[in-house]
Amino acid sequence: MIAFVFPGQGSQYVGMGKSVYERQKGIFEEASDVLGFDIAKLCFEGPEAELNRTENTQPALLTVSYALLKEVSALNIKPDYVAGHSLGEYTACVASEVFSFSDAVRIVRKRGELMQQAQPEGKGAMAAVLGLDEGTLREICDSISHFYVDLANLNCPGQVVISGEAEAVARAMEIAKERGAKKVVPLQVSIPSHCKLMREAAEKFAQFLKDFKLNAPKIPVVTNVDAEEKREAQALFDVLVKQLYSPVRWQDCVKYMISKGVQTFIEIGPGKVLSGLIKRIDGNVRVLNVDNLEDLIKMQEII
Structure with missing residues (x-):
């Protein structure tokens, strides 16, 4: 069994996604149309300080991870489970067709803005x-x-x-x-995520999220809040809101998927943060990561 996992904030870097841009140009353009600025330029050129602003980091990581997901899916590799670390949970939801990519871009942009506004800088x-x-x-x-x-x-x-x-x-x-x-x-962050200081932001986020249609996931999504799989839209709505002020139980998420028979984890998106964590959680599972086209070619030879 295979799980696709998607990274969260902290995995971004200037230059991410460049290798797949020509092949997945439409995805970057779709995100840019939603956001009103050139997301490809931000991903490829920075500046780093601008890319690291929470409201920019979130849609940028989602866009690059989704572009890489498209490349992996083109190889006809299908996951039995999907999961993501914090922000990565939204890419997992797009992979599972809970909401469209353009809706996800709108959602994570707002999520980033609300998180940024929740606490004064430095508090x-x-x-x-x-x-x-x-x-x-x-x-x-x-x-x-x-x-x-x-x-x-x-x-x-x-x-x-x-x-x-x-x-x-x-x-x-x-x-x-x-x-x-x-x-x-x-950590080099300006906001205290996943604790009760984000509760007010979560309430505002819940009101915003109500305007979007969430579908029942096509692939079970293992969620951060409780490390359980979700198969219904309402259940996902609830945990996406709670996730803002609750701990990310990544270790338990990975253990849950292994208990269900997952033996191969493919991290799709910038960096190798989750790959490193999974190897430390269980050294017996196979862990691959796809951050660029070179990784994709390597993975084709292994899978």
Whole structure:
């Protein structure tokens, strides 16, 4: 069994998608028409600071991942499950025909804007903590009074991301080091995703999402919020909204798909972040990634 998985924010880089542009020009043009600016130019030339703005990163990653998905689908490789990390869940939904690509571009652009507006610049922060288990980190977050911090991404064994108010994240980082964390890395983000500071943004997002028609998925989507497969449109609507303020349970998503018989994971989109995480979750599964045409040729030889 095969699962297609799609990356989220943090995987973007200037130059992404360039190799497939000529073959999938229509996708970039469709996204540009929706957004009102040239998404290909932003992806290929940056500047990096502009590409890294949340409201730009989200549609840019979706566009490149979808263009690469089209290339993989042309090889007649069909997944049994789809999943994505945070923003990547929207590419998974497009792959499963929950909504159209142009609707997805509108949705993630708005999602990015609402997330950006949710907290003043510098008020929130996120950090990756390596080498501590979930329980220890939860204790650390709970021990910090006056300011708020919580677990945001449960990525793989020994890698958890925390999110919250900047002061609380800084304090949690200090305590994590004292408690024996191998490494603590502040993330280069301007917003604290996947924690309760995004609850107001989620309420506004729910109102916006109501204007779009969501279809029942053609391929089961394994969702971040609960690491379970969804086969109904309403269930997907609910988890896409909750996802904004809930932890991304990526490790559990991967384990769930493996428990259902998935033996091959194909990461489709910029970078290799998910490929690395999956290998750390289970070293026995086959992991491939498609970031460019060269990767696609290599994959053809293996599959």
